[in-house]
Amino acid sequence: MAGAWHSGRMISGQFARPRGLLGRLVGRTMARHNAVLTHRVVAALGLRGDETVVEFGPGPGVGLRLLAEALPDGRVIGVEPSPVMRRQAAGRTRRFGDRVELVDATAATVGLPAESVDAVCAVNNVQLWQPLAASLARVAQLLRPGGVVAFGVTEHAVLPDGGSVGRGFDSALMPQLTRAGFTDLTAVWQPGGNGEELLVEGRRAHRHAT
Numbered sequence: 230m231a232g233a234w235h236s237g238r239m240i241s242g243q244f245a246r247p248r249g250l251l252g253r254l255v256g257r258t259m260a261r262h263n264a265v266l267t268h269r270v271v272a273a274l275g276l277r278g279d280e281t282v283v284e285f286g287p288g289p290g291v292g293l294r295l296l297a298e299a300l301p302d303g304r305v306i307g308v309e310p311s312p313v314m315r316r317q318a319a320g321r322t323r324r325f326g327d328r329v330e331l332v333d334a335t336a337a338t339v340g341l342p343a344e345s346v347d348a349v350c351a352v353n354n355v356q357l358w359q360p361l362a363a364s365l366a367r368v369a370q371l372l373r374p375g376g377v378v379a380f381g382v383t384e385h386a387v388l389p390d391g392g393s394v395g396r397g398f399d400s401a402l403m404p405q406l407t408r409a410g411f412t413d414l415t416a417v418w419q420p421g422g423n424g425e426e427l428l429v430e431g432r433r434a435h436r437h438a439t
Contacts, residue, residue: 262383262422262423263288263291263352263353263381263383263422263423264291264422265421265422265423265426266352266353266381266383266421266422266423266426266428267291267292267295267352267381268295269381269421269426269428270292270350270351270352270379270380270381270428271292271295271296271299271350271379273350273377273379273428273430274348274350274377274379275377276296276299276300276303276348278299278300278301278302278303279300279302279303280300280303280304280347280348281303281304281305281306281345281346281347281348282296282300282303282304282305282306282346282347282348282349282350283305283306283307283308283339283341283346283348283349283350283371284296284305284306284307284308284349284350284351284352285308285335285336285339285349285350285351285354285355285358285368286308286309286351286352286353286354286357287307287308287309287314287318287331287352288309288311288314288317288318288352288353288354289314289317289318289321290307290314290317290318290319290320290321290322291321292350292352293305293307293318293321293322293329294321294322294325296350297322297325297328297329300328303328304328304330305322305325305328305329305330306329306330306331306332306341306346307322307329307330307331307332308332308334308335308336308339309331309332309333310333310334310335312333315331315333318331319331335358335364336351336355336358336364336365336367336368337358337359337360337363337364337367339367339371341371342371343370343371344370344371344372344373344374345371345373346371346372346373346376347372347373347376347377348372348376348377348378348379349368349371349372349376349377349378349379350378350379350380350381351380351381352380352381352382353381353382353383353386354386355380355382355402356382356386356387356388356389356394356398356402357387357388357389359389361405362405362408362409365405365406365408365409365411366409366410368409369409369410369411369433372433373433374433374434374435375432375433375435376432376433377430377431377432378406378411378429378430378431378432378433379428379429379430380402380427380428380429381426381427381428381429382394382398382402382426382427382429383421383423383424383425383426383427384396384398384423384424384425384426384427385423385424386398394427396418396425398427399416399418399427399429402416402429403416403429406429406431410433410434411431411432411433411434412431412432412433412434413430413431413432414429414430414431415429415430415431416428416429
């Protein structure tokens with residue numbers, strides 16, 4: 230049992246921060262299994278084409294490519310701590326030139342200026358953000374007032390302890406988003422490419438008039 234537990238933690242660690250040969254294989258798996266949810270998340274942002282958008286944990290870069298295609302006059306920033314995933318993402322987005330930038334950071338450590346971003350998204354990694362409350366607060370800080378956020382999570386997404394998200398994740402995430410300053414929140418489960426998939430949408434609260 231100890232060996233099985235160790236193997237499970239090793240695999241879950243690869244999905245959290247892929248590395249080496251196994252990490253490259255994990256990236257290919259992500260690209261295939263998360264495709265449906267990634268399209269849902271990007272569509273949920275309702276982009277005009279000239280915004281600045283950050284994707285956290287873009288992995289192999291499928292979402293970054295979709296975002297770049299939707300933003301001919303905009304800018305896309307991928308915040309990704311895994312060198313293996315940054316290389317895969319760079320390969321997928323090379324044709325977009327400097328409209329796509331890859332940053333070695335996490336939601337908690339990203340150094341972008343406050344209120345410099347129009348929209349934020351993430352697919353199958355918000356459940357790994359640690360500490361979650363501080364990470365969400367940092368994301369809210371990056372967004373301009375009224376800026377849009379979209380998170381996608383599948384029921385099979387890996388948790389830090391090696392378990393799976395399951396179908397109750399929205400009940401844990403929504404209060405955290407409210408406390409971080411997000412409003413107009415919705416959470417919808419529907420079948421997708423990797424079991425039931427959750428799409429959470431919201432906005433950074435507008436400033437109140439003084």
